[in-house]
Amino acid sequence: MTVMESAPVTAPAKPRNCAGLRDGPRRPDGQDQYTISEVVGLTGLSAHTLRWYERIGLMPHVDRTHTGQRRFTNRDLDWLSLVGKLRLTGMPVADMVRYAELVREGPATFAARERLLTAHREDVRQRIDELRDTLAVLDYKIDLYADARLGSEGEL
Amino acid sequence: MTVMESAPVTAPAKPRNCAGLRDGPRRPDGQDQYTISEVVGLTGLSAHTLRWYERIGLMPHVDRTHTGQRRFTNRDLDWLSLVGKLRLTGMPVADMVRYAELVREGPATFAARERLLTAHREDVRQRIDELRDTLAVLDYKIDLYADARLGSEGEL
DNA sequence: TAAAGAGCTGGAGTGCACTCCAAGCAAGCG
DNA sequence: CGCTTGCTTGGAGTGCACTCCAGCTCTTTA
Structure with a gap:
């Protein structure tokens, strides 16, 4: 092949x-x-x-x-x-391109690069929190279904 | 308005x-x-x-x-x-539509719904881990830039 | 009752991030 | 030398998740 x-x-x-x-x-x-x-x-x-x-x-x-x-x-x-x-x-790809441009421009853009990365880090942190919140909802729903399943089995 | x-x-x-x-x-x-x-x-x-x-x-x-x-x-x-x-x-929206269909079909689909949600929960957990890994890289890079900034300030 | 504003539909358009195509060159092999 | 394989390009196509449009009806306010 x-x-x-x-x-x-x-x-x-x-x-x-x-x-x-x-x-x-x-x-x-x-x-x-x-x-x-x-x-x-x-x-x-x-x-x-x-x-x-x-x-x-x-x-x-x-x-x-x-x-x-x-x-x-x-x-x-x-x-x-x-x-x-x-x-x-x-x-977003556009932001990564922006970062790549800053890298090409040399050490003068260190501060700008740091800002860009810091902003993104904040984004990522928020997203982790969002995901964790949803995990709780998911756990709750899954438990409901599991309970329902066990309940109906018990009735048989 | x-x-x-x-x-x-x-x-x-x-x-x-x-x-x-x-x-x-x-x-x-x-x-x-x-x-x-x-x-x-x-x-x-x-x-x-x-x-x-x-x-x-x-x-x-x-x-x-x-x-x-x-x-x-x-x-x-x-x-x-x-x-x-x-x-x-x-x-994906297609998966959510699938879940909505299961809900419309009634209690007979409890097990299928539980499977769908459980699979998604696994996805979410993995994504949280990915995000945390990247957070470490981000921290490392940001520290580098911060150190570089402090260093050049010291030289002035 | 007339005008403005909110809602309805099917279908077309948008933006993002790829993903693929067709046609053509270049290197290695029998 | 010709064949296969891999790489090149610009531009077109795809899939997802909306987002908007035209032309209409319905409701509310003056």
Whole structure:
């Protein structure tokens, strides 16, 4: 079976664990040259998505071979790991692009980057609270159904 | 200023708190007859969304006046509260519709409903864990930026 | 009773985040 | 040399969850 261009249709294991890199076959700095399909394997993102990230300005600047093929580095992998986490926590792509721009502009934007991340952290905290609230409702409802089930069994 | 049909363009406070109903002017059971715009005020959902929910089968069955206008009840408000929580926790609308169907089918579906809710609860728990993991990364990054800021201030 | 305002419908449009397509180049192999 | 495989591009298409529109009816206020 050959490596296909598109993302797998039948989910391989769980695509949920795309946040952090499956850090296995990572090459030492200096010889870190990954093709796009290697990065697909390492990140779980599709090649389409990786190219799209670059097009919209979400990648710091990806190296190319003399024939124009992308060669990703360990640094790119680290960046994609961060992007994956931000995405998983619901940061809009536009905000991530904004953050990427700030990174490209250099150390002068440290304060702005800190503000952006701090605002997002506040968002994430609120969302955790929301989720916990709902968990309580869910527990309550599930208990109701469980009780009803046990009750009807008792009647048999 | 009159009450407009569509959702407010300039966000009133934060539209985030749409999960639970702002339980204020809730009428006693028996006289619980709310127009669509009253429900908009109570839930924070737009009238469009309320009609759309009904169209796709996400509402249990909304009463109508003799001229065809919707009249929502306290029961509908409770349902919308649950829907709001499920939506906030990322349950796809299709799953919520499935749950609504089960509710319409009566007590025979208790077990199925319990399974659906239990699966979602597992989802929510996992998401909380993901968010907490990212929170740690965020803390780390923010600390880095804060340290850098303090360091450069010290140099002045 | 006339005008303004709220509600109704089916269907079209929007924004986000991908996701895919078609056509074409480049490297490796028998 | 030709074939397969992998990578390239711009642009079009998809799915979700709304969001809005046009044209109408109904209700309330002056």
